[in-house]
Amino acid sequence: MTSHPDAIRVEGLAKTYPGKPPVQALHPVSFAVGAGEMAVVLGPNGAGKTTLFKILATLLRPDAGEARVAGHSLAESRAVRARIGVITDPDRSFFWRLNGRENLRFFAAAYDLRGSAFEQRLDELVEALGLGEFITRRVGSLSSGQRGRLALARALCHRPTVLLLDEPTRSLDPAAAGAFMQLLGDYLQQQPQASILLSTHRLGAVAPFVRRALILAQGRLLADGPPEQLIQQAGLPETATRTEALAQLYAHYTGTETQYGR
Amino acid sequence: MAANNWGPMLWMTFRRDVRIALTYRLAFVLRFLSTLFQVVVFYFISKLVTGSPAGLERYGGDYFAYALIGLAFLRLFNISLTGYANAITEAQQMGTLEAQALLPTPLQILIFGANLWPYLYAFGETIVYLLLGLALGAPLAGANVSGAVVVALLASVAISGLGLMGASVILVFKRGNAVSWVVEAAAGLLAGTYFPPELLPGPLQKLSYLLPHTFALAGLRQALLTGASFAQLMPSLLALLAFALVLVPAGVLSLQWALRRAQIKGNLAQY
Numbered sequence: 001m002t003s004h005p006d007a008i009r010v011e012g013l014a015k016t017y018p019g020k021p022p023v024q025a026l027h028p029v030s031f032a033v034g035a036g037e038m039a040v041v042l043g044p045n046g047a048g049k050t051t052l053f054k055i056l057a058t059l060l061r062p063d064a065g066e067a068r069v070a071g072h073s074l075a076e077s078r079a080v081r082a083r084i085g086v087i088t089d090p091d092r093s094f095f096w097r098l099n100g101r102e103n104l105r106f107f108a109a110a111y112d113l114r115g116s117a118f119e120q121r122l123d124e125l126v127e128a129l130g131l132g133e134f135i136t137r138r139v140g141s142l143s144s145g146q147r148g149r150l151a152l153a154r155a156l157c158h159r160p161t162v163l164l165l166d167e168p169t170r171s172l173d174p175a176a177a178g179a180f181m182q183l184l185g186d187y188l189q190q191q192p193q194a195s196i197l198l199s200t201h202r203l204g205a206v207a208p209f210v211r212r213a214l215i216l217a218q219g220r221l222l223a224d225g226p227p228e229q230l231i232q233q234a235g236l237p238e239t240a241t242r243t244e245a246l247a248q249l250y251a252h253y254t255g256t257e258t259q260y261g262r
Numbered sequence: 263m264a265a266n267n268w269g270p271m272l273w274m275t276f277r278r279d280v281r282i283a284l285t286y287r288l289a290f291v292l293r294f295l296s297t298l299f300q301v302v303v304f305y306f307i308s309k310l311v312t313g314s315p316a317g318l319e320r321y322g323g324d325y326f327a328y329a330l331i332g333l334a335f336l337r338l339f340n341i342s343l344t345g346y347a348n349a350i351t352e353a354q355q356m357g358t359l360e361a362q363a364l365l366p367t368p369l370q371i372l373i374f375g376a377n378l379w380p381y382l383y384a385f386g387e388t389i390v391y392l393l394l395g396l397a398l399g400a401p402l403a404g405a406n407v408s409g410a411v412v413v414a415l416l417a418s419v420a421i422s423g424l425g426l427m428g429a430s431v432i433l434v435f436k437r438g439n440a441v442s443w444v445v446e447a448a449a450g451l452l453a454g455t456y457f458p459p460e461l462l463p464g465p466l467q468k469l470s471y472l473l474p475h476t477f478a479l480a481g482l483r484q485a486l487l488t489g490a491s492f493a494q495l496m497p498s499l500l501a502l503l504a505f506a507l508v509l510v511p512a513g514v515l516s517l518q519w520a521l522r523r524a525q526i527k528g529n530l531a532q533y
């Protein structure tokens with residue numbers, strides 16, 4: 001694989017959805033996420049977060065700008081997809097009539113994880129993510145939290161270089177969201193070259209793990225940096241916790257209050 | 263990662279769909295019963311057809327045997343025609359299309375793979391149709407089975423081209439598969455599914471030559487009802503080959519275009 005300082009490098013990426021009228025979802029945005037970094041994208045609904053994630057995951061074509069993900073241009077979509085792990089809709093992205101193991105077997109095969117290699121990796125994921133109690137149950141019978149963990153298992157099964165997680169904690173209760181973030185933290189420790197870009201409204205859950213926040217509103221990247229630094233730059237009063245810092249930044253830049261959502 | 267893993271992924275897709283199908287056991291029973299009833303209904307309708315109407319003579323003059331071939335292969339051809347679009351719609355509704363589009367395996371391959379099980383199942387149903395017909399006296403004893411298999415496979419490939427165009431229509435318009443609707447209706451009316459095209463007015467007979475189904479059904483009846491040799495089947499085979507050479511590339515290109523368009527509009531998963 002190509003060696004690269006930034007796991008994600010975005011330059012002037014923009015997207016307008018065609019239609020009557022066209023909708024400019026993303027004004028040109030530029031940022032980079034380094035290897036070993038976990039960054040959170042914050043913003044209200046309609047800020048352009050999902051558009052950004054979909055472009056980086058090669059599901060959506062940008063109108064302008066360039067991006068490299070895991071060392072590859074978005075035009076090299078197969079190479080990018082082989083190196084990313086993605087969560088977009090944990091609840092509705094599995095074959096509900098199959099059990100968790102069968103689902104993971106199908107998706108893992110696309111990364112050449114088959115036979116004993118798959119079984120070995122599955123054992124690791126079952127242990128790390130606590131899937132043992134439900135991996136053999138039909139996905140349709142699982143709770144949202146269990147499907148969320150299964151989605152993370154799918155995203156991690158091929159040991160991706162870059163994780164793109166669009167609101168992965170959306171349907172999780174606070175305790176499950178915290179546990180989910182802990183799993184991501186553990187993954188970064190095990191794979192120090194990996195990077196994670198995630199979006200969430202659960203500031204309390206992500207605060208202990210992220211050192212970097214990107215704030216999007218109305219398709220514009222309004223702030224990018226460590227929360228404490230952004231607080232200083234914006235002239236906001238210092239906060240006791242990073243959760244409060246994130247909440248304050250969110251309110252300052254987007255003009256909307258957010259519930260901390262543990 | 264391997265240069266491409268299309269073969270293993272086609273197998274995994276097939277295996278996935280078999281396992282899903284096995285969770286719907288009642289559907290198997292009901293489909294078998296519907297096949298049985300359809301064959302029996304046409305068996306009795308055939309009692310009303312006396313003499314040897316135009317177009318039946320060259321196949322031995324037996325209307326039940328004539329209709330049996332049309333019924334047996336119509337379902338198979340319809341899977342080639344509508345299966346890809348159905349696979350897309352189902353994946354959109356289940357929410358799995360985007361998850362599959364995120365894989366390094368091209369989505370076109372996964373869509374193709376998603377039609378393997380339905381096709382094989384329909385092939386099995388075709389055999390059941392023919393066996394039921396045989397049990398009810400259809401004259402299939404001297405059939406050129408290998409010739410019929412080659413005609414059926416070549417016809418399926420040609421019709422798949424139309425099916426891929428139908429899948430493109432579904433990606434663009436979400437509902438209303440105009441291609442499949444027109445071809446399915448035309449195949450029922452013009453191609454000799456239920457009655458010989460010779461009964462149609464002249465202009466409509468000419469229109470029937472625009473459908474691969476017409477040549478497929480003629481070849482299949484020749485092979486199964488008269489035991490025609492490969493040499494005798496050659497006109498049908500060549501016509502189907504010509505259809506395949508035109509329709510399959512057109513279908514693949516249209517699907518690629520539709521997928522690209524969905525990537526621009528961001529509506530791949532919408533239905």
